[in-house]
Amino acid sequence: MSLLNRREALRTLLYERGKLIVVTGLGSSAYDLASCGNEPLDFPLWGAMGGAAMVGLGIALAQPEYKALVVTGDGEMLMGLGSLATIAAQRPSNLRIVVMDNERFGETGQQHTHTAARTDLAAVATGCGFQHVRTIRQASELEPLRVDLHALDDLLFAVVKVSPEELPRVLPPRDGAYLTHRLRAALLGAERALEA
Amino acid sequence: MQIIDESLAAHPQQHDQEWAEGVYELFKAYHVELISFVPDGGHKQLIAYCQSDPTLRTVTLTTEEEGIALAAGAFLGGKRSALLMQSSGVGNCINMLSLPRACNMPFLALVTMRGEWGEFNPWQVPMGQGTPVILEASGVIVYRADSVEEVCPTVEAAILLAFQSRHRVAVLLSQKLIGAKNFTGGDK
Numbered sequence: 001m002s003l004l005n006r007r008e009a010l011r012t013l014l015y016e017r018g019k020l021i022v023v024t025g026l027g028s029s030a031y032d033l034a035s036c037g038n039e040p041l042d043f044p045l046w047g048a049m050g051g052a053a054m055v056g057l058g059i060a061l062a063q064p065e066y067k068a069l070v071v072t073g074d075g076e077m078l079m080g081l082g083s084l085a086t087i088a089a090q091r092p093s094n095l096r097i098v099v100m101d102n103e104r105f106g107e108t109g110q111q112h113t114h115t116a117a118r119t120d121l122a123a124v125a126t127g128c129g130f131q132h133v134r135t136i137r138q139a140s141e142l143e144p145l146r147v148d149l150h151a152l153d154d155l156l157f158a159v160v161k162v163s164p165e166e167l168p169r170v171l172p173p174r175d176g177a178y179l180t181h182r183l184r185a186a187l188l189g190a191e192r193a194l195e196a
Numbered sequence: 197m198q199i200i201d202e203s204l205a206a207h208p209q210q211h212d213q214e215w216a217e218g219v220y221e222l223f224k225a226y227h228v229e230l231i232s233f234v235p236d237g238g239h240k241q242l243i244a245y246c247q248s249d250p251t252l253r254t255v256t257l258t259t260e261e262e263g264i265a266l267a268a269g270a271f272l273g274g275k276r277s278a279l280l281m282q283s284s285g286v287g288n289c290i291n292m293l294s295l296p297r298a299c300n301m302p303f304l305a306l307v308t309m310r311g312e313w314g315e316f317n318p319w320q321v322p323m324g325q326g327t328p329v330i331l332e333a334s335g336v337i338v339y340r341a342d343s344v345e346e347v348c349p350t351v352e353a354a355i356l357l358a359f360q361s362r363h364r365v366a367v368l369l370s371q372k373l374i375g376a377k378n379f380t381g382g383d384k
Contacts, residue, residue, distance in 0.1 A: 023269070043272060045295070046298070047291070047294050047295065047298065048265060048268075048291070048292055048294060048295040049291070050261070050265075050292075051261065051262075051264070051265030051268075051292055051295060052265075053265075054262045054263075054265030054266045054269065055265045055266075055268050055269040055272070055295075056269060057255075057266055057269060058230070058265065058266040058267065058268060058269020058270035058271070058272065058273060058275075058277070059269040059270075059272050059273045060269075060273075061230060061253055061255075061269075061270065061273070061275070062230070062269065062270045062271075062272070062273025062274055062275035063273040063274070066273075080262070080265075082257075082258030082259050082262065083258070083262050083265075085258050086255065086256065086257055086258055086262055089256065090255060176295075176298035176299035176300065177298075177299055177300040179299065180271075180272060180299040180300065180301060183272050184271075184272060184274065187272070187273060187274060188274045192274065196271070196276065196302050196358075196359040196360060196362055
């Protein structure tokens with residue numbers, strides 16, 4: 001059984017995404033999102049390693065009418081493991097976290113992460129108190145996950161096991177102030193986005 | 197072996213955290229509605245006020261940098277937030293502070309100080325002494341309150357600077373104000 005391609009997996013998950021807000025961790029997850037397009041509801045991080053899930057929590061708590069999806073890598077998630085405990089305690093029903101797990105630090109020379117050794121991020125999420133947790137290895141499991149990203153009224157955590165192949169970089173905008181204003185304008189309207 | 201009743205020895209002045217209600221009122225007045233923290237005894241009263249108010253959302257963190265990413269997400273969603281922590285947590289925040297800085301986001305932290313005034317625990321001193329420089333080096337404007345009277349005006353100014361001028365601002369609540377913790381009786 002061959003491992004999933006991360007970009008095809010993300011493209012499947014974002015099909016007809018509607019008003020889904022998408023935060024990504026730095027590196028490959030951000031390039032994957034950029035390869036799907038460049039939307040106002042995208043917020044790709046270019047740093048802040050370990051912070052993607054918490055950015056998602058902040059958005060989810062501030063915007064309960066929207067669904068917020070965090071897409072990140074295993075290395076980024078490993079740096080913020082504690083945030084899974086924080087998020088499970090808050091249990092925002094509109095937050096989803098998907099870890100594209102290639103068992104590598106992809107940006108730095110494909111070194112193995114801890115998931116290549118013994119760590120199971122889905123088990124960590126379960127241990128932290130997530131109720132809806134799954135690990136996906138086959139393409140046929142992506143569509144049910146895509147449906148749940150929109151339909152499930154509870155916190156969701158999924159690990160998607162993906163191939164460690166290196167793909168051409170597709171770079172999203174790097175200007176954080178621009179990305180911030182673009183998302184706020186989409187959520188709050190142009191006028192309120194200028195306030196704090 | 198010394199056996200210490202921590203509830204009596206810790207924070208001898210803790211009963212007079214009368215500034216806490218004023219800070220809570222400022223949060224309400226300026227719509228600072230998401231309060232995250234790694235608890236500190238110096239913030240005990242303020243945390244209690246915030247947790248007892250159903251219109252505020254409180255988030256207990258496992259480590260302080262989570263609160264910076266949380267604040268960034270809250271701002272993206274249109275909510276104002278504040279992070280409460282002890283000076284020992286400031287070092288945990290350094291890289292994450294690049295997020296609000298790179299994105300021109302407001303950020304407000306209230307930091308209770310250790311390691312600066314009559315500290316009995318040598319392990320608190322390095323981070324306590326480093327707190328203002330580390331914050332400033334990370335692009336955070338540092339305010340300080342040394343007395344009860346200074347707390348609310350300082351926090352109000354910090355709120356205005358953070359949210360109206362979109363800057364990163366920390367208010368240091370000095371150990372003189374909070375009360376030096378001492379489990380030993382000071383060897384008197």
